Amino acid sequence: MAGQPTASLRYRQYHHLMPHRVREVLLVSSLYDAFILQEDGHLTEQVFLEYKSLALSSAPRFTHVRTGEEAIQALEKRRFDLVLVMPRLADTDLLEFGRRVKELRPGKPLVVLAFDNHELESLRSLNDSPYIDAVFSWNGNAAILLAIIKYIEDRENVDHDIEIADVRVILLVEDSIRFFSEYLADLYPEMMKQSQRLFSEGLNQLQKLMRMRTRPKVLAATHYESAIELIEKYRDNLIALITDAGFERAGRHEKDAGLRLTEWVRGRMPDLPILFQSANEEFAAPAHRLGARFLNKNSSSLLHEINQFLQNHLGFGDFVFRLPHGEEIARATDMRELEQIIETIPAESLEYHALRNHISNWLMARSEFETAARLRPRKVSDFKTIEDVRGHVLQALRELRRFEGEGIITDFSVDHFDIDSLFQRIGTGSLGGKARGLAFINLLMTSHPYRGMLGGMAAKIPQSFAIATDYFDQFLAENELHRFAFTCEDDAQINHRFLQSRLPARVMECLQIILDHLHCPLAVRSSSLLEDDMSHPFAGIYQTIMLANNSTNPMKRLMQLSNAVKLVYASTFHADAKAYIENTGHRIEQEKMAVVIERVVGQPYGGRFYPHFAGVAQSYNYYPIGPQKAEDGVAQLAFGLGRMVVEGGHTFRFSPRHPRVTPQFAVPTMFLKNSQNRFYSLDLSAGSDDGLGTGLGHIRSYPLSEAEADGTLARVASHYDPGVDAIVDGPDAAGPWVVTFNNILKYGAIPLDKALDELLALTSAGMSCAVEVEFACDLGDFGRRLPRGAVPRPPTLYPLQLRPIVTKSELTAVDTEEMNGDRVLCRSLSAMGHGSYPELRDIVYVKHGEFDPARSAEIARQVGAMNHRLYEEKRSYVLIGPGRWGSSDHWLGIPVTWSQISNAKIIIEASPASFTVDPSQGSHFFHNITSLGVGYFTIPPGADKATSAAGFVDWQWLDGHEAVAETEFLRHVRLSGPLTALVDGRKGIGVISRGVDAEKK
Known part of the structure; x- marks a missing residue:
């Protein structure tokens, strides 16, 4: 069989595939944009796992700089394989920046990633620039980042890999940045899944590896001539064509250029699978006549149908603890189990593994290099006893766990519930906008010089659990809800159908574990992919449901929590959400819902539970008054839960930099007319699911007078004395209660103004734009008499949500x-x-x-x-x-x-x-x-x-x-x-x- 390569030769050929790999990525963006790219959706982990599954030597490393000048300096000092730049950079012209990059490093791939649909029109011309290799659009899906890396690698390696292994090619012809990005973000994960399936079907390791490494390359063209050029060049390896209807041909935009291209291809490749997609249905019939499958771009299931086209047409272990003679006595699957087992294993087993560096080797395989390097130089002989060795190892592992837990997103474990972690993720998909903002605040506050403090006041996020978007997809698929949810226009019917459906078994298991450990009120909040973006925040569009979570029946508590999650899922398809999405230019199919479960901030007072106050703070004040400046920011406070603020009720408005300037209440009688007269609280007596479908859950509205018996009003309110027509404070004051926050803002009992000012400065600097932060405050034991020796709980500020806002200067x-x-x-x-x-x-x-x-x-x-x-x-x-x-x-x-x-x-x-x-x-x-x-x-x-x-x-x-x-x-x-x-x-x-x-x- 002359000419057939031997198995060993094919194996060597496999090692020669993909010589151009993206190992070093220079990320040029604001701090917040970098956080989105590297944290949301487990970007680093996704890329690492993909490279590991393809047997590549190392996963890409991201180096972040904040300005164009810093990027040029980095390129002068180091070698990077890809420059990834965000348009939201102050004082940076993208074309000039691209020219300088190409001049400094000829041939260096440079990709622009836009976060805002409003940016796409101005960026369209960059596709034809010699200084920009590609422009992508971010829609909240972290898969786009993996797609960018793979797209650049495919373009650089296609010729070499065809020569070595005869790999196949898929050609995408699309001139819309938005659709181009969506398609690639969908194509690559689908091809990875297909490769994984083929991997499992391999008969031997060589075949498995070859199948994994030889996945199809994806190439792209934006006009007719470049598409023809690519088709002619890769004709023998082309396995599919995906084409738009309208794009440039001969220098002019032709709405039927895709038909001309399809006709040209059919004359030369009659059996090539072609997917023709357009927003114009008039192209359906001619596309079918040419043997192409037609998809409407406005279809609510466009991406799903593309996946169907692809499917139909394109064909480190456990740590095993042993005794010296080899007997297995325990097994650790993760770091926490390793720590727990080391605490109790016999001394002879610990000595056996320590002498052979087994523990440091296991850590190094999990990229815990610093801890491994700390353990490896110390020999058993350096310690007096084996118990000293045990103490040394345990101290290193505990410090590692604490260090890794600060400000990060912890993966939820059904085996080991981490009661200390403030933010845990359930699933592997995206966190969504709301959860992402909360996680980013957590990161910023733990990186702050005064950890856990803002402006002299204790501050932290409430303990939170995020159910990622992959379980939303699974829920819709397992219950066959896609078509119904996309087409039903009755919110009540949608709620009913979703409540009758089952959550994924893994989610139910996680919810049960959460309830086993948390016997406190819970807020179940939406966190969609598109939520809390600057151009389309979706504020208040989706549901938030508050639960008392105090039933004596564990199954009832689980039912209430699971129903709340289902109703948040259902709100993705409510009339308000669909109408809002239509106005943003997105499709409802693009939206995916994550869910955040939070401890509710507050304390119980008889049958009620609420914080002392809550509110919204903005770093930019659209309506400054008196000495206030727009850049001084503004905050709105309400006694009780923050629903009063976000739904436009009576609130107290002030600037954190001018806390005593309140001209809107210059006349005492104005307080009586315009200040808060009701408050929101959780009703702890709520014992059923009544109210869940309304979005309120167990929230109730109460007259302000009912809080007097709770002892909370005195900390935030004053009295109006009609005899002297004045607002008066003090224990002997009488008259109607008026929410003034005098105790806090006028007399400075707690430094709320400084804490909010610092929080706004911290978050706006991190996001490189103006921000809005929702928050709640529990005053702890402030103002209470405690038993001698008791440690008082400090007043604590709890940021709950972060979103960017547009300012007038932009x-x-x-x-x-x-x-x-x-x-x-x-x-x-x-x-x-x-x-x-x-x-x-x-x-x-x-x-x-x-x-x-x-x-x-x-x-x-x-x-x-x-x-x-x-x-x-x-x-x-x-x-x-x-x-x-x-x-x-x-x-x-x-x-x-x-x-x-x-x-x-x-x-x-x-x-x-x-x-x-x-x-x-x-x-x-x-x-x-x-x-x-x-x-x-x-x-x-x-x-x-x-x-x-x-x-x-x-x-x-x-x-x-x-x-x-x-x-x-x-x-x-x-x-x-x-x-x-x-x-x-x-x-x-x-x-x-x-x-x-x-x-x-």
């Missing part, structure tokens, strides 16, 4: 100066959003005049109905009404949900003079609409065009036009020409003006 100039005169319909000097809002011809407004808050829920329903009709007509509109839009407290505004206003492009708060409400800066609703670019105008109460220089709505003009639709509370006006709507987000000015042809229709 916006470009917009000229609103020329928009004056009679045609101005609305002007606001407190406007959020930025840019122009074209093609707005519809205005929906609440009839002005006297507003009855008692009927605001009815108004919300009518707004929702009108929004639905305009959505069906594909018409965006301006929405005008009184109070805080989206507040859950109907006394403060109209309690619309996201799906009820999803088609509004500008929302205006315009209240009558008798209805005064502070801005809704800290609410989830407010954060969502502003981050999506929806314009948000605030008009002074009672303002009119004739007299107000601070802003107005031209009610006379609106009322003078015929309504195309009208209800008891609403009018809908439609214009024949578009409005001119501009917002200068830097100055906070918004103007809406009628065009010359904007007459009534």
Whole structure:
């Protein structure tokens, strides 16, 4: 059999595959972006395991720098195989940076990874730059990072590996950065799974290794000519073509270039599997005629169908403790078991292994090099007794465990529950945005010079457990929920179906272990892939469920916790979530849900459980007052649980750098009118699942007076004395309670202001942008008399959530100066959003005049109905009404949900003079609409065009036009020409003006 290589020759050929490997990656990004890439989704572990499974010598190492200049300096000193750069870098031009990299290191691969859909348009031109090798888009899935590494390796190795082992090639033709990224992030993991299956089917080790190493290479083209060039070059090795419909051909974008390419390929390769994908269904029939499979890009199961195409068409051990004569006496599968067994094994067994360096060898295999190096030089003869050896080994292992546990994400163990770990992961998928932010705060605070302290105040995250997104996928698959969840439009039906489904057995096992150790209230919170991003935060869109977790029946507690997890999963597919995702430009199929289970911060008071206060702090203040500056930040506090803040209820607003400046409460009677009069608490008497489906769980709202018996009000509240018309403090004060936080902010009983200021500075520096932090505070034993000798529990600040926010300084100039005169319909000097809002011809407004808050829920329903009709007509509109839009407290505004206003492009708060409400800066609703670019105008109460220089709505003009639709509370006006709507987000000015042809229709 001449010409056939021998087995040994093939084995040597296998070792020669992939000579160009990405071993050193230079990551150029902000600290927070680096945290996302290296921590979320176990990036380092994923890459290591992939390399280990492919028998490669070493996994890639990531070196992080924060600026372009630091990157150039690093490239001058060391060799890197890949430069991975994020666009969110201050003072760095990507093209100039790329030119300098290529000039310094010719041929060095440089990849740009965008975190924001808004960045993609400006980055599209980089695909044709000689200085940029590829542009990818991050969608929250850590698989994209593995895809980047493999894509660069495939491109560099394809020619060599074809010559050595005749490897196969898949060609992707796609000019959209977003779809290109999604496809590769899906293709590579699927090919890895296929390779793993083939590995298990191998008849011998050589065959197994060959199958693993010879997986298909993936190449990509962005226009017709480059696709033809690659097809001609790799024709004999091409096993599949995946092509878009429209891309450049002969220098022009042609919407049917993909059909031309498919036709050209069919004439030369009639049996080649081709996947043709487009958002235009008109290409389905011609694609089928050419023998290609057609997929609609807008399909809710696009990635699943790509996986089906691939499947259908593309064919270190335990530590064994022994006695000197060889008898096995124990076995350790992990570090904790190793430590536990060493504590008790006979001295002769420990001496046997210590003499042979078995322990240090086992540690080194697990990359614990420092600990191994610490143990290896010490010989048994260096110690007086074998017990001294035992102590030395145990001390090293315990220090290793403590060191590794600080600020990191610990993998949950069903065998060894780690009661000391603050953050544990269940599963191997992504943590999602909310959990990722919490883990990042944990990392920052443990890296802080004063660990566990912020501004002189104790601070830490609450103990948390994150169920990763892989179990969400498993839950949907095992219960066959995909099609139902994507298509069902009834939230109640979705909840019911999900509650009837079973969680994966492993998840149920982990939940039971958590409940065995935690007999305290729990919060079950959403943490989706897309959640808490700067451009689409999904704030308040998904469910958070609070559980008393105090039933005497263990099975009931497990049922409540598992049902809460299912309901968080279900909320991924609720109407509000689907409407919000549609506005972000993503597909519901892309969204995956992780779940965070947290200890609730607080203490029990009879039948209630709540923290002394909670709130939201932002490092950027959109509405500074008096001496406050925007960069000083702002915080909003509420007595009890933080639901009062995030749902837009009555709160106390202050700047951490000016804690005593509260001009909004300059007059004592304003406290009575505008301060908090109810609070949220967990109801410890809740003994059933009632309320879980509402998202409240066991949360209840109580009048402020009910907290008086709990002894908590005195620490955060004062009294209003009507006799002297003053706010008074002290044990002898009398009169109605008023939540003022005087004890904390005015008299400085605890350094909350300094702690929040330091927390905001720490997190905003880590994320390289402005941030918002949700938090809760338990005052411990502050203000209590304790028995002699008792150690008081200190007041502790608990960060709960972190998300980035956009600041005005990041916006470009917009000229609103020329928009004056009679045609101005609305002007606001407190406007959020930025840019122009074209093609707005519809205005929906609440009839002005006297507003009855008692009927605001009815108004919300009518707004929702009108929004639905305009959505069906594909018409965006301006929405005008009184109070805080989206507040859950109907006394403060109209309690619309996201799906009820999803088609509004500008929302205006315009209240009558008798209805005064502070801005809704800290609410989830407010954060969502502003981050999506929806314009948000605030008009002074009672303002009119004739007299107000601070802003107005031209009610006379609106009322003078015929309504195309009208209800008891609403009018809908439609214009024949578009409005001119501009917002200068830097100055906070918004103007809406009628065009010359904007007459009534």
